[in-house]
Amino acid sequence: MQLIARSITHAYDTVEVLSDVSLTIGDAEIVCVVGPSGCGKSTLLRLLGGLERATSGSVLISGSPPADSLNPLTYIFQDFALLPWRTVAGNVSLVLEDHAMAAGRRAAIIADVLARTKLAEFAAAYPRQLSGGMKQRVAIARALAVNPAVMLMDEPLSALDSQTRELLMDDLVDLWTDVRFSACYITHNLAEAVRLGHRIVVMSRRPGRIRDVVEIDIPIAERAGRGKELSEIQDRLWNLMREEARAADREITDAA
Numbered sequence: 001m002q003l004i005a006r007s008i009t010h011a012y013d014t015v016e017v018l019s020d021v022s023l024t025i026g027d028a029e030i031v032c033v034v035g036p037s038g039c040g041k042s043t044l045l046r047l048l049g050g051l052e053r054a055t056s057g058s059v060l061i062s063g064s065p066p067a068d069s070l071n072p073l074t075y076i077f078q079d080f081a082l083l084p085w086r087t088v089a090g091n092v093s094l095v096l097e098d099h100a101m102a103a104g105r106r107a108a109i110i111a112d113v114l115a116r117t118k119l120a121e122f123a124a125a126y127p128r129q130l131s132g133g134m135k136q137r138v139a140i141a142r143a144l145a146v147n148p149a150v151m152l153m154d155e156p157l158s159a160l161d162s163q164t165r166e167l168l169m170d171d172l173v174d175l176w177t178d179v180r181f182s183a184c185y186i187t188h189n190l191a192e193a194v195r196l197g198h199r200i201v202v203m204s205r206r207p208g209r210i211r212d213v214v215e216i217d218i219p220i221a222e223r224a225g226r227g228k229e230l231s232e233i234q235d236r237l238w239n240l241m242r243e244e245a246r247a248a249d250r251e252i253t254d255a256a
């Protein structure tokens with residue numbers, strides 16, 4: 001299945017936030033979106049997921065989601081969005097409870113995604129007992145439970161400290177190698193983008209337009225050992241973004 005944004009323009013009242021954005025998230029592809037603060041990245045993700053409707057342009061799905069997909073699109077947020085009164089297994093179960101299925105199948109799905117996210121031993125724990133990294137792994141497990149065609153990830157690692165972020169990036173690489181999920185992955189962090197993205201979409205400042213798309217042809221599983229090449233790509237991205245980021249920063253400061 002492909003998720004396609006076709007010439008999206010979006011405004012809130014008179015403020016144009018996105019302008020003529022077209023992009024495709026293909027099968028088994030992680031597309032990272034980077035750009036200065038306020039350029040409309042989260043808005044783009046909400047439009048892709050159908051939470052809001054674009055002022056003009058359209059979001060299309062081409063092809064079929066996996067046969068056993070319960071939800072073609074699912075979100076992963078920065079703040080994990082877990083229910084504190086439910087256990088780890090209970091939080092994952094939540095997304096399955098709207099779907100008619102035998103209790104045995106539900107339990108099997110939960111066990112499978114907890115194993116994939118290395119949380120099997122923590123099934124009975126509550127979110128307050130978990131570190132930030134583990135909480136985000138629960139959110140990832142919950143997203144995987146519906147076997148989505150595309151995961152919509154809004155800065156999923158940015159609430160975590162840098163060591164935890166590194167560990168979770170390794171986990172995401174392992175997971176992708178195992179499951180080959182597709183994702184639109186919003187981030188401020190260029191190191192994350194070059195580690196995880198097959199393609200990196202660089203946005204201009206608001207109204208966000210696509211300034212450039214950088215493809216990385218190093219296999220994701222090999223990137224941990226290719227630091228020099230990744231850092232060159234990161235420099236290239238930063239050169240594309242620097243002036244836009246500076247201008248966006250001045251804009252926000254001026255408005256304060």
Ligand SMILES: Nc1ncnc2c1ncn2[C@@H]1O[C@H](COP(=O)(O)OP(=O)(O)OP(=O)(O)O)[C@@H](O)[C@H]1O
Binds near residue numbers: 012
């Ligand atoms: N529901 C809304 N109503 C009005 N304005 C909004 C709404 N959501 C976002 N905006 C405005 O749209 C612009 C883009 O916001 P958005 O959160 O999409 O940007 P972003 O690139 O994700 O920002 P950041 O990188 O800081 O998270 C901002 O100026 C924001 O204030």
